[in-house]
Amino acid sequence: MSDKKEKIREAAIELFARDGFHETTTDRIAKRAGVAVGTIYNYFGNKRDVLDYIFLTEHSKRQDIHDEVSNVDTHPLDKLEMIIRRHFEEVKENPEMVTVILREGHNVGEKVKELEGLKKFLENIISEGIDSGHFQRIDAAICSSMIFGAIRAIMRDFSEAEESAKETPELFDQALEQLMMILKKGLDDSNNQ
C-alpha cells in the first residue's frame, strides 16, 4: 500500500466529511494530501474511485470484526453486543470516516453499494438466533435493517455533535446499553408466553 495512496485517502476522508463529496475539489484533496493533482490520478481512475476506495477499506475492517465475532461461541445477544460495541469503537476512533459513510453512500459505485457490510452481519446473527431458538420468529432482514438504522442514527448524532462533546463520548456507551436492553427484552424468546 503506497504511502501516497494512503495520504490521499486520509485527506479525502477529512474533506468529504467536512464539505461533502461534490463540494470537495480534487485540487483541495491534493493540497491537503501534500501531493500534486496529477498524483491522485496515478492512484485512482477518477474522483469517485477515491470515494469507493474509502468505502472498500472500511468494509474490509468491518469484515474482520465480523469474522472475529462470528467465531465466538456465545449467546446471539452477546454477539450482537460485541459486534455493535466493536463498531462503535471504530467509529470513536474515526469519526470523520463515519460522516463520509453516512453522507456519501449514494455516490459510490454500484459494486461498492452492494456490500452493505454491517447490516448483513447483523442479519446473519439474528437468523442464527432464530434458528437456535434464542430469538422469537421475526423477519431477520427487516429487524437487522432497523437495528442498523438505529446504529446509524447514533453515529449521526455523534458525528453532528459539537467537537467538545466528541471528546467525552459516553453517548455510545449509553446508546449501546439502551439498545441492548430493548433488544434483550424485545427479541428474547423466553420472554414470550
Place this chain on the structure above:
Amino acid sequence: MSDKKEKIREAAIELFARDGFHETTTDRIAKRAGVAVGTIYNYFGNKRDVLDYIFLTEHSKRQDIHDEVSNVDTHPLDKLEMIIRRHFEEVKENPEMVTVILREGHNVGEKVKELEGLKKFLENIISEGIDSGHFQRIDAAICSSMIFGAIRAIMRDFSEAEESAKETPELFDQALEQLMMILKKGLDDSNNQ
C-alpha cells in the same frame, strides 16, 4: 401558493430523488416543470432554496400529523404506533419525497437542518411516557433517535426497493408490527421486574 412554484417543487422532488441534488441541473428542473429557467429564480433565490422549500413543506405536513396525534388521550405506545403509521402512510404516497429527505439532508440550509421534526415528536411522546410511568427510565433523546433511525432504515429499504415491490408495500405493515412488538416489550415498564 403559486401554481408555478408548486410545479417547480414537484419537478425538483422527482429529479432530486432520481439523480440527487448535485446531478440535477436547473435547466432540467425547469423543463420538467414546464417553465423557463429564469422562472425558477422568480420564486427561489437559488437552487438550494428549492431544496430547502421541499424540506419545509414536508416538515409542516409532519407538524400537522403530530398536532393531531398529540391531542389524543391514549397510551404512549399507541401514540407511537399512530405517529409511525401515519408517517409510513405519507411515505407510501410520496416515495420520492422520502428519497430526497434521506439523500439530501446535508445539503439543506442551516435553519432547515434544525427542524428534524419526527425525531422531536418521538422524543416528546417517550418523555411523556416516562413521566407518566408507562415507560421505564431511559434516555428519551437517545431512544427516540434510535427509533427514528429504525424508521429511516425502513424508508430507505422501501425507497431502494424495485419499482414492482413498491406497488404492494406490506413492508411497512410488517416493519411496523415488528418495531412495535420490540418497543412494547422493550420500553414497557410493567415488563420490568
Place this chain on the structure above:
Amino acid sequence: MSDKKEKIREAAIELFARDGFHETTTDRIAKRAGVAVGTIYNYFGNKRDVLDYIFLTEHSKRQDIHDEVSNVDTHPLDKLEMIIRRHFEEVKENPEMVTVILREGHNVGEKVKELEGLKKFLENIISEGIDSGHFQRIDAAICSSMIFGAIRAIMRDFSEAEESAKETPELFDQALEQLMMILKKGLDDSNNQ
C-alpha cells in the same frame, strides 16, 4: 442561422487555419468570436462539432457548384474546367478555409469524412465522359482521385505561399491552364489511335 453561430464558425476557421485544430483552444475561439466560452457550447456539442460544421458548410457550397455545372450541356472537359475554376474561385476568396480542409480532414467525425464532395463530382463527370465516348477507357475513380490530388497540391501551394503572393494569385490561372492542357491531351479519346 444564428449570428453567434456564424461568428464562432468564422473565428474557428481563422484559428484552425493558423494554429491547427489541437493547438486552438475553445477559449481563444470564444475570444476571437467575441462571445463567452459557454456560448460555443450553446451552439455546438463539443469542439470537434465546430470543425464538422465547418466542413459541412463548405460541402454544401461544393454541392451547389456541382449541381449548377452538371446541368450544363457541354463537353466533359469543359465541365471539368468549369468545376475546377469555380472551385479555385472559392478558394481564392476563402484561403483559410482551404487550409483547414487540407489540414484537419482526419479530425472530423465519421459522417463528415464520408462526404468527400469534389472528388465524387469529378468522378461523375469523368464517368460520363467515358460513357459518351469523349474520354478513353480509364479508371474513373483512380483518375479523379489523382486530379483531386493535383488540385489539393495547388491549393496547398497557395495556402502556404507568402501573404504578398496571395494578393496576385495568378497561380490558379496558370495551374488551371496547365492542368487542362494535360488532361485535354491525356484524356481525350480522339487523340488515341
Place this chain on the structure above:
Amino acid sequence: MSDKKEKIREAAIELFARDGFHETTTDRIAKRAGVAVGTIYNYFGNKRDVLDYIFLTEHSKRQDIHDEVSNVDTHPLDKLEMIIRRHFEEVKENPEMVTVILREGHNVGEKVKELEGLKKFLENIISEGIDSGHFQRIDAAICSSMIFGAIRAIMRDFSEAEESAKETPELFDQALEQLMMILKKGLDDSNNQ
C-alpha cells in the same frame, strides 16, 4: 544508431499512423517501444522531435532513390516513371510511414518542413525534360506540384483502404499506368502540333 532510438521511432510511426500525433501519448510510445518514458527523453528533446526524426529518416531514403535515378541516362518520362515506381514500392512496404507523412506534415518543425524531397526531384526531372526539348514549355514547379499531389492522392487512397485491400495492392500499378499515360500524352512535345 542506437537500438532503443530505432525502437522508439518504429513505435511512434505505428501510433502516429493509427491515432495521430496529438492523440498519441509519450507513455504509449514508450510502452510500445518497450522502454520507459524517460528513455524517450534521453534520445529526443521532446515529443515533436520524434516526429521530426521520422520525417528526416524518410527523407534521406528518398534522397537515395533520387540520386540513383538521376544518374541514369534515359528519357525524362522514363525517369519520372522510375522514380514514382520506386516511391510506390517504398510505400507498399511502409504503409504506416506514409500515413504519418500525410497526416502530420504540418506538425513537424520548420526545418523539416522545407525538405519536401520528392517534389523537388520531380521538378528537376521536368526542368531537364523541358531543357532537352522532350517536354513542352510548362511551368515545372506547378506541374511537379500537381504530379506530387496526384501521387499523394493515390497514397492516401491506399492508406485509407481496408486492410484486406492492402494485401493485393494493384492500385499502385494501375495508378502508375494511368498517370504515365496521361503524362506521356500531356507532357510530350512531339505530340504537339
Place this chain on the structure above:
DNA sequence: AATGAATGAGAATTCATTCAT
C-alpha cells in the same frame, strides 16, 4: 411575470516533461 440566450467562474482530468534513484 416569464423567458432563455449569454455568461464565465470553476471543476475534473490529461499528459509532456523532469529528476532522484
Place this chain on the structure above:
DNA sequence: TATGAATGAATTCTCATTCAT
C-alpha cells in the same frame, strides 16, 4: 543510461445565475 513516480500547467466542458426583451 534507464527508470517511472511525481508534477502542475493547460484544456475541455458544465451549469448556476443574470438580465434584456
